[in-house]
Amino acid sequence: MKTYVSPSQRPDTETVIAIGSFDGVHLGHQALLAQLKARAREYRVPSVVYTFDPPTRVLMQGVEFLSTLPEKLDLLRLYGIDETIAVPFTPEFAARPKEAFLADLRAMKPRAVVVGEDFYFGKGRAGSTADLREVCADVVSLPMHQLGGDDIKSTRIRALLKEGDVDGAQRLLGRPYDAQGVVVRGDQIGRTLGWPTANLRVSEGKALPLGVFAVQVVNDKGERWGGMANVGWRPTVEGRERRFEVHLFDYQGDLYGEELQVKFLSRLRGEQKFSGLDELKAQLGRDAEAARAALGG
Numbered sequence: 001m002k003t004y005v006s007p008s009q010r011p012d013t014e015t016v017i018a019i020g021s022f023d024g025v026h027l028g029h030q031a032l033l034a035q036l037k038a039r040a041r042e043y044r045v046p047s048v049v050y051t052f053d054p055p056t057r058v059l060m061q062g063v064e065f066l067s068t069l070p071e072k073l074d075l076l077r078l079y080g081i082d083e084t085i086a087v088p089f090t091p092e093f094a095a096r097p098k099e100a101f102l103a104d105l106r107a108m109k110p111r112a113v114v115v116g117e118d119f120y121f122g123k124g125r126a127g128s129t130a131d132l133r134e135v136c137a138d139v140v141s142l143p144m145h146q147l148g149g150d151d152i153k154s155t156r157i158r159a160l161l162k163e164g165d166v167d168g169a170q171r172l173l174g175r176p177y178d179a180q181g182v183v184v185r186g187d188q189i190g191r192t193l194g195w196p197t198a199n200l201r202v203s204e205g206k207a208l209p210l211g212v213f214a215v216q217v218v219n220d221k222g223e224r225w226g227g228m229a230n231v232g233w234r235p236t237v238e239g240r241e242r243r244f245e246v247h248l249f250d251y252q253g254d255l256y257g258e259e260l261q262v263k264f265l266s267r268l269r270g271e272q273k274f275s276g277l278d279e280l281k282a283q284l285g286r287d288a289e290a291a292r293a294a295l296g297g
Contacts, residue, residue, distance in 0.1 A: 001077040004085045007050075007104045015048045015083075016040040017105065018114040019121075021055035021154070024066030025075040027174045028116070028145035028152040033079050035114045035140050043111040046082040050108075052089035054205075055154070059089050064207035066154055066161075071180055098122025098131055105135045112138035147172060164211040166264040176216070176263040179206060181244060183255040195284045197230075197245035198255045200262065208244060212287055214266040214294035217248055220259055225251050228291040229262055232271035247284075249292065266294040 004010050018036040022029050033049075040047035053069045067075065069086055076084050087093065101121045105113065113136050121127040132139045145152045152172050160168040161177065169177045181200030202208070208231045215229045225248040233242055246262055248255075268290045274280040 001073070001081055002083045003073060004083070005087060007085055007107045010048070010083060010085065010108065012109075014043070014045045014109040014111050016043055016045055016112045016114070017048045017050050017108060017110045019050045019119065020116060021057070022049065022051050022067075022072060022076070023055040023057070023154040024157055024173060025072060025079070026066075026152055026154065026157060026172050027147065030079065030174060031145050032114055032116065032142060033076075033081065035142060037080060039112040039114065039138070039140065040082070045111055047080075048083045048085065048108065049076055049081050050085045050087070050105075052093075053086045054089055056089060056094070057154070058205065059091070059094065063155075064158060064205050066157060066177075066207055068180065068203045068206060071178075095123050098127030101127060102131060102135055105132070110136045112136060112140060114140040114142070117141050117143050158207050161207050161209045164209045164267050164270065166209050166213060166267055169209075169264075176265055177209070178261055178263045179208060179244070180259060180261045183258050183260060185256065186243065186245065195247050195281070195288070197247045198260065200244045200246060200260060202244060208242075209264060209267070211270045212268045213264045214268060214291035215246060216263040216265060216295070217246060218261045218263070225249060226292065226295040227251075227262075228268070228287050229264070230271070247288070249288070266291075268294070 016036055016039040018032050020029065020032065036047050051072070055065055057063050058065050073084060098121060113132050115129060115132070119129065129139055129141045150156065157169050157172050166177055179202050181202040183198045184201045186197065186199030210232050213229045215227050217225045217227050227246050227248040229244070229246040231244050268287055274283060
């Protein structure tokens with residue numbers, strides 16, 4: 001998949017374009033991508049996702065994001081998109097009139113444009129699907145995708161993660177929620193308890209569920225391990241910042257500096273404050289048993 005930060009960077013060819021933040025690339029987004037690919041095959045032109053970094057609500061409302069740009073690009077590549085234009089979404093870009101956005105689209109010579117029915121653009125959300133038809137006659141406006149009668153939205157997934165409900169988030173995403181981070185040095189308290197952990201540093205603003213979870217961990221070589229993760233403030237040791245710590249089952253070695261992808265498969269419990277390290281150590285043993293059971297042994 002080819003990636004750009006501006007429509008002016010791509011070749012001067014016709015396209016089919018899907019537009020949106022695509023934060024999390026959930027089931028609703030996947031329905032847009034399916035329409036995009038179908039139209040691209042019909043017109044025999046590249047499929048192009050026109051997206052924003054950061055997602056619009058992150059800049060405008062200060063919410064956490066579900067996908068970093070690298071995570072989003074990995075997902076779009078997985079779903080078979082030919083090109084992605086990830087425009088830096090700044091206050092200046094948000095203040096542009098709708099005519100400037102339409103000019104960007106014209107430059108990409110779209111045969112078809114695919115959006116959700118709630119898509120608006122330009123300063124003050126002045127542009128709508130009716131304006132898109134000034135650029136392209138074939139505008140596909142998909143209704144809100146639903147599951148069990150509820151709208152599938154990034155806002156809903158963020159709310160589920162805040163509750164620690166990774167099962168609910170997985171249903172709306174169509175896959176386990178995940179986070180990518182680099183292993184950095186921590187306090188090494190887990191090592192003294194017999195449960196060494198990789199302390200992951202993730203991008204600031206990344207949405208993380210709080211609690212203890214059964215997880216699957218993948219490194220950049222594609223190697224996989226089961227494990228358990230704790231996301232929280234570590235009240236037993238008077239922690240002062242949120243930490244994301246992962247113990248890999250049956251692993252021996254040094255992970256410092258490696259990038260890991262952690263997939264949240266099942267929530268085991270909420271974060272607790274224990275009377276001391278002995279009680280915490282005993283609970284970690286029980287958590288490991290529960291995590292292995294959740295992972296199928």
